[in-house]
Amino acid sequence: MKINTQLQNGTDGGPAEVHQTVAAGADALTTSQGVKISDNQNSLKAGVQGPTLLEDFVLRDKIFHFDHERIPERVVHARGFGAHGTFECTRDLSQITRAAPFQKVGKLTETFVRFSTVAGSKGSMDLARDVRGFAVKFYTDEGNWDLVGNNIPVFFIQDAMKFPDLVHAVKPEPDRGFPQAQSAHDTFWDYISLTPESMHMVMWQMSDRTIPRSFRTMEGFGVHTFRLVNAAGESQFVKFHWKPRQGLQSVLWDEAVKINGADPDHHRRDLWEALTTGDHPQWDLCLQVFDQAFADSFDFDILDATKLIPEELIPAEPVGTLTLDRAVDNFFEFTEQVAFCTQNVIPGIDFSDDPLLQGRNFSYLDTQLKRLGSTNFTQLEVNRPRGCPMHNFQQDGHMRKGNRKGQVMYEPNGFEVGPREDPLQGYVSYAAPVEGAKVRIRAESFADHYSQARQFYLSQTPVEQTHLRDALVFELSKCEHTRIRAAMVGHLRNIDEDLASGVASGLGLPELPPPATAARPTRQDLVLSPALSILANGPTSFAGRVMGVMVSNGFDGTVLDSLTSAITDAGGKVKLIAPRVTGALDDRGDLHEAQFSIPGGPSVLFDAVAVILGADDEKTVAEMPQAQTFLRDAFAHGKFIGHASAQALFQSAGLDTKIDDGCFDLGLIDDGDTMARFISSCADLRYWARRGMV
Ligand code: HDE
Numbered sequence: 001m002k003i004n005t006q007l008q009n010g011t012d013g014g015p016a017e018v019h020q021t022v023a024a025g026a027d028a029l030t031t032s033q034g035v036k037i038s039d040n041q042n043s044l045k046a047g048v049q050g051p052t053l054l055e056d057f058v059l060r061d062k063i064f065h066f067d068h069e070r071i072p073e074r075v076v077h078a079r080g081f082g083a084h085g086t087f088e089c090t091r092d093l094s095q096i097t098r099a100a101p102f103q104k105v106g107k108l109t110e111t112f113v114r115f116s117t118v119a120g121s122k123g124s125m126d127l128a129r130d131v132r133g134f135a136v137k138f139y140t141d142e143g144n145w146d147l148v149g150n151n152i153p154v155f156f157i158q159d160a161m162k163f164p165d166l167v168h169a170v171k172p173e174p175d176r177g178f179p180q181a182q183s184a185h186d187t188f189w190d191y192i193s194l195t196p197e198s199m200h201m202v203m204w205q206m207s208d209r210t211i212p213r214s215f216r217t218m219e220g221f222g223v224h225t226f227r228l229v230n231a232a233g234e235s236q237f238v239k240f241h242w243k244p245r246q247g248l249q250s251v252l253w254d255e256a257v258k259i260n261g262a263d264p265d266h267h268r269r270d271l272w273e274a275l276t277t278g279d280h281p282q283w284d285l286c287l288q289v290f291d292q293a294f295a296d297s298f299d300f301d302i303l304d305a306t307k308l309i310p311e312e313l314i315p316a317e318p319v320g321t322l323t324l325d326r327a328v329d330n331f332f333e334f335t336e337q338v339a340f341c342t343q344n345v346i347p348g349i350d351f352s353d354d355p356l357l358q359g360r361n362f363s364y365l366d367t368q369l370k371r372l373g374s375t376n377f378t379q380l381e382v383n384r385p386r387g388c389p390m391h392n393f394q395q396d397g398h399m400r401k402g403n404r405k406g407q408v409m410y411e412p413n414g415f416e417v418g419p420r421e422d423p424l425q426g427y428v429s430y431a432a433p434v435e436g437a438k439v440r441i442r443a444e445s446f447a448d449h450y451s452q453a454r455q456f457y458l459s460q461t462p463v464e465q466t467h468l469r470d471a472l473v474f475e476l477s478k479c480e481h482t483r484i485r486a487a488m489v490g491h492l493r494n495i496d497e498d499l500a501s502g503v504a505s506g507l508g509l510p511e512l513p514p515p516a517t518a519a520r521p522t523r524q525d526l527v528l529s530p531a532l533s534i535l536a537n538g539p540t541s542f543a544g545r546v547m548g549v550m551v552s553n554g555f556d557g558t559v560l561d562s563l564t565s566a567i568t569d570a571g572g573k574v575k576l577i578a579p580r581v582t583g584a585l586d587d588r589g590d591l592h593e594a595q596f597s598i599p600g601g602p603s604v605l606f607d608a609v610a611v612i613l614g615a616d617d618e619k620t621v622a623e624m625p626q627a628q629t630f631l632r633d634a635f636a637h638g639k640f641i642g643h644a645s646a647q648a649l650f651q652s653a654g655l656d657t658k659i660d661d662g663c664f665d666l667g668l669i670d671d672g673d674t675m676a677r678f679i680s681s682c683a684d685l686r687y688w689a690r691r692g693m694v
Helices: 057-067 160-170 186-193 196-206 253-262 266-276 292-297 331-336 355-372 375-379 451-458 462-477 482-493 497-507 557-569 618-623 625-636 647-652 666-671 673-682
Strands: 003-008 017-022 079-089 108-117 132-140 143-150 226-229 235-244 282-290 317-327 349-351 546-551 573-578 608-612 641-644 663-665
Touching: 079 266, 079 331, 108 317, 143 235, 160 186, 160 355, 186 482, 196 451, 196 462, 235 292, 253 266, 253 462, 253 625, 266 317, 349 355, 355 375, 462 482, 462 497, 482 497, 546 557, 557 573, 557 608, 557 666, 557 673, 608 625, 618 625, 618 647, 625 641, 625 647, 641 666, 663 666, 663 673, 666 673
Parallel strands: 546 573, 546 608, 608 641, 641 663
Antiparallel strands: 003 017, 079 108, 079 317, 108 132, 132 143, 226 235, 226 349, 235 282, 282 317
C-alpha cells in the first residue's frame, strides 16, 4: 500500500501536523458508512477557532464507536491470554467413548485455549499468586466441547452455592476497592477460615503452583469427574489432566514480586514469543478412567471437587497431544470474545453429579450473555462450531446474521424445509439412575476436609514445603485481624503439626491455637504421591528456557558464541542485556544488539544468567546498582551463573567470596567441559544447595 506523508499547516498557517493521504491503488479511509474521509486530524468547526459542529458525522462516527469499545470483563478469570492449537489423538478410545476427537489415532481437532488468572482484573499483573485457568475449546466434528479447567486439580468449595461468596471474599474489599489480584487480605482468609472444605485447595494455592514460571510449564486439570459414554451407551468415569511436555516449573515468590514490576505481562509475552518463534508448547492429555466399583471403594467421594484421585492409584494415561501453534491476530476478537461454557459437551462426554459442576453448567451461558451482550455470540468466529455445521431454527436477536431464508422458521414443518432431529447420532444424556427426596444437604461422604490436604503437603519436597509455609506466613501477615491468623493455624494443626507450628512462629503467635473442630479426624495413612510435586516433575533439559547474558563493550566474543550455540543446541534462547539497548561491541569489534538495557532487564526475567563483561566497561558496569542487583538476585534465587571477566561486578555485589558450585567460570572455556557442565546444570533450573535446601 502506498501512502503519501505530508506536513501540512492549518488554513491560517497554524501549526504543522502529519497528514497521511491515500496514493493510487491504496484503500481510502472511510466512516463506518463507507464514506471516504478527507481529513482524519481535524473536526469540522464554525470558523477557524470556532466551536465544533454537531453535523460533523465523521467525528461523531469515530467517537461514538470509541465510546462503546469496552465490554464487561469476566467476573472471574478476567485477565487471560489465548492461542490457537491442534489436538492430535494418540490413542483410539472408541471402546470407551464415542467422543469425536478420540475415535482414531492421528485424528486432528482444532482447538482454542485461554489461560487466565482468577482474581485480578483485566489490567492486573501476570505473576499474581493465583490459580490459573486452563480452558480448552475443541472444535470437533460433532460440535464444540469445552474443557474449562484450572492448573490445580481440586477446588475451594464443594457446592456451587458457595461460589459467589468465595469470589466476593477474594476480590478487592468492597469499601476500599483494593487489594487488586491478591488473596493476601482479611476478607479472603476470613472466609477460608470459616470454610474447612477449602483446606486441600489452600495447600495447592500456597504452593508454588500459583506462581508458575510460564503458562507453558503448568499442568491443567478438568477438576470434576466427568463421564465417558461409548456407542453402546455404556459409561465410565473420567478425570482429565494436561501434562506439559516442557516439564513443570515455577518461580520463587521474591521473583514473582519483582517480575510483576519489571514485566507485568511476563506470561503472555513468554507464550507470544514461543508461538511466534516456532517453539510450540505441547501438553499430553491424560485420562484417569474408572468405574462405579472403584468409585464405591475409593476413600473419598469422586463427586467432591475438593478431592483428587492420586495418580499412583489410577494412572493418568496419555491419549492425545495438544500443540499450541498459532498466536491470535486480534486479541479482542479471539481471547476476549471466546466464550467457554462447561455445558458445551459432545456425544461421548457427559457430566457427573458433582454439585460444583452442575452449578457451573448454569453459570457460564448466563455470564456470556452479560459479557457479550447477545445470544448470538455463538456466531462469532472463535465460538462457532468449526468442525461441523450449525443448523437450527434460531433467529433474530442482537447482531444476528445469517438467518435462514424463506417462509419457514420452525420445526416440525410440513414444507419439508430445514434440519431435523437425528435419534441415532444426536446427543443422548447418559441414563444415570436418579432417586431420593429433594433436600438441601451435603453428603456425608464429602465430610473429610483435611486428609488429602495432609497428603498433598507431605508429598512435597522439603524445598516446596518451606515455600508453602512461607507463603502462608506472608499471606496471613497481611491480615490485620489476629483472630483470622489464629483460626487458620487452627486448621493447619489438622493438616500437619510442624506446618502449623512453623506458620505460628512465622506469624509470631504467642501460643499455638487449638486445632479447628473437624467433622472427621485426619487420616494419617494416605500414601504419599510424588506426582503432586513440581520439583519432582521438572524439565529434563534447558529447552524452552531463557539465558540472560549481560555483556559490555570489549567482552569476549568467543565465549558468547560458544554459550549461544550450546544454549541453542539445548533448545533454549539467549537474550542479551547491555548498558545500552543498542548493544555492546565484543573484543573483535562486532556489535551484538541487546534486547534489554541493564535497568530494564533484571535477572528475575531469566531462567539462568551469565555475565561476560569487557575490560573497557567492566568497572562502569560494576558500579551500576542495577547490575549489582542483577547478580545479587540471580545468586539469591539459586540461579546457575556463568561468568567471564566479571570479577569487579562479583566484588561490588558482595559475592566474590561466595562463588560456589552453581557458578561457572566460562573464561575456562578451552577444554569445553565447563561450558558443557554449565548447560547441563542449567536443566536443573536452580542450585538449591545455595539456598540451604538440597
Ligand atoms: Fe469458573 N467461571 N466457575 N471455574 N472458570 C468463569 O465464566 C463458575 C470453576 C474457569 O478463559 C465465568 O466466561 C462457577 C472451577 C475458567 O474464558 C463464570 C463456579 C473451575 C474460567 C464462572 C466456577 C473453573 C472460568 C466467568 C462454581 C476449574 C475462564 C467468565 C460453581 C475447573 C474461562 C466466564 C475463560 C470462568 C463460573 C468454578 C474454571 C462466571 C459458578 C471449579 C478457566 O461463568
